[in-house]
Amino acid sequence: KAGVTQTPRYLIKTRGQQVTLSCSPISGHRSVSWYQQTPGQGLQFLFEYFSETQRNKGNFPGRFSGRQFSNSRSEMNVSTLELGDSALYLCASSSTSTTEAFFGQGTRLTVV
């Protein structure tokens, strides 16, 4: 069974640009959640999608948005990039909200 797949693995963007990250969950998993990991703040919850609906959102500005498609694949978008958005972005999938969450390899975003 394939694991959680995130693309791209690395990205370098300039301040002010926007970026879209993709996450394909484990087959059969309907819940996808996104996290930002930085050395200073650790792993912080961004948002969760279940069956194409956003169920929870963390304390991030509106520049961070996401969506989920009918095949459970999810995308995360960050607009008007700032230097502080440089981080490892991880997505996790699970079959329901009560089962284990498995993480992808992450996308390393660098904003210059």
Add this chain to the structure above:
Amino acid sequence: EDKVVQSPLSLVVHEGDTVTLNCSYEVTNFRSLLWYKQEKKAPTFLFMLTSSGIEKKSGRLSSILDKKELFSILNITATQTGDSAIYLCAARIQGAQKLVFGQGTRLTINP
């Protein structure tokens, strides 16, 4: 505000030692406690604990949850250099996939 605190933040031991990592939590609508091992990028799942007092075990690793005192421990016996990693614990909120993570414990095993 939901909070998860891990201790120690860093630990250096010799191969063969036994280590205990701690995780305390203060979370509204707590559902379960998860442990992950992070070596390079993807945190890999270790345990999910939902009930108090029931030890979960996988090889040399074991973990237990105390819902009364709001903490969990992760034990690793007969440590090996391959156990060197950051160990993360996270509290899951009831009815959601939201995980609140601790800062992590950086474990280094010296040969």
